[in-house]
Amino acid sequence: MTDTSHGIGGLSFDTRKRTRPPELNVFFALIGIVVIFEALGYLLQGQSFLFDSADRFPSIFNEARLKIIILQVAIVGIIALGSTQVIISHGIDLSPGSVVGLTAMVAMSFAQTATVNGNPNPKAIFGDWAMDLPVIAPIVVGLAIGFGAGLVNGLLIAYTRIPPFIATLGMMVAARGAAKWWSKGRPISFPTEEFTWIGNGLGGWMPVVIFIGLAILFMLVLKYTVYGKHTYAIGSNEAAARMSGINVERHKVLVYVIAGMLASLAALVLASKNLTAQAGMGVMYELDAIAMTVIGGVSLNGGRGSVIGTVLGALIFGVIISGFTFLKLDAYYQEMVKGAIIVAAVVLDQWRQQRQSARS
Amino acid sequence: MKDDIILETRGLTKHYGGVHALEDANFVLRNGEHVAIVGDNGAGKSTFVRQITAVEQRTRGDVIFDGKPVSFGGPLEAREAGIETVFQDLALADDLDVPDNIFLGREKTKANWLGPFRILDYKAMRQATLEGLEKTAVKIPNIANTIRNMSGGQRQCVAIARTASFQAKLTIMDEPTAALGVQETAMVENIIRTLKEAGQPLIIISHNMRQVFDLADRIVVFRRGRIAANLTKDQTDPQDIVQYITGAKTGEGYEDAA
């Protein structure tokens, strides 16, 4: 690195104070967890976790199940991209899970086919006018809901100074209520061929492709655009951002709008993949997304973290879920270990910050 | 000579509810002049700065900058008009590196049609940062490091380099050396001397009498929200200034503050 070593002053710079990027630690954690499952696999199952082929143990190594789990991570991962930028801006968003439910319900109502096996659609919500619409209709309607929910969140947080936790908690409850109200609790099913493609195209890998594509996009946005820089700046020191002339309020609105739209995008993928929408869809997704984000090294105190970290955090999630399935351990343990990992990640982040403030 | 006045305030006043933090401040700064503002804690010095730089909106009064009455909507407008400020509570983002901080809020960008998603021109900002640091003779080993890992002096230098990286018509520094060690203070004072040689006008707020008498041409004393004295350096000495600060004396023409 080029130095500016001219000038006065005997200021020294302690290179040891340079910190390793937290993403690297997350990556090591991912490797470590894989290794643990490998070891446990040999001990408990007598086989490898990752490297054995499905053909040799077709009954145990359930490829289809693994795929479902990876897909599940991908859909929550889309939400986690939104959580990443929200948490970097020193906010929190508890509403995505409910926005998923509401978006799925409303969007699916505009994605239905007129006829199912020659009969009229038994789950029809609207009349003929809403049947067999081009796929753009449910997409636009769905994204509009995410936009609206994000806008309300953002405006409340930026202009009424309600803590993000409370504002988005309100949205979480309200959007879930709206999702139930929409069809009085009935599921909405039988989408058009086109709509089905969003979650099932490319041999079923569509959600993963969407997640990876968005992850790359947001990685670039956070690193290389003014939007990204200001998100970090606001999370790092809001007063400084304001004094530097950043329109903090407007920026926060944008952050929550983008998070809302990512949640509704996840809903479109999920509803399409499941071929149906239910009011209870997406419950707890926001917490899984926040967990992926925090495990990925994004600091709850704002200003630090990256999309790469979140993607790694999502992978850790996926590995743990598939690992537990592989070890044939009960799903209850999964949840408990997931909880422990979330707490550990936050403790680690806290500890890292204390160490840093002690040094400076 | 009216037009060599770079900054003038007339009746500048700021009330926070019932707190009269700044009352009827009439202040003049000429081009090339370095003025020190002194006064006890809570005297209204930082409040005065915040009204000029539009961090807050004044209760009343006028600010005339560069010959025109101004009423900036916010700190960015003040900066764009040419007022660079080093605020008392360092306005730096700990998690960003040196160029990021220097250009925060006015990034060099490409593809501006992308609106908020326009692309940062990291290379140009890095280059300008190195030039700015060179101009102020500030030594920072690696500008790609986050501010968090820097000493108080280095952080202050970054804040000051920020003001020096742009063509400022007026520089304001609010207690720039209050938290610094001897060597670091010397470094900041050198930067201020560089500005003096370049003929750039400056307002410095300081409690350090040695520093005030070293750097300033003129000293303005604030007391309980009012200006209590306005003295050129050769009219006064440190003991005398302390009497104005404590209220033992009040300047001619400033009897309101008594």
Ligand SMILES: Nc1ncnc2c1ncn2[C@@H]1O[C@H](COP(=O)(O)OP(=O)(O)O)[C@@H](O)[C@H]1O
């Ligand atoms: N935002 C604010 N709200 C209420 N009172 C304030 C605020 N900022 C400053 N004050 C009060 O205004 C007075 C002047 O403060 P300040 O300008 O910071 O003083 P100085 O910089 O001279 O030490 C103090 O009494 C302070 O408590």
Ligand SMILES: [Mg+2]
């Ligand atoms: Mg002050």
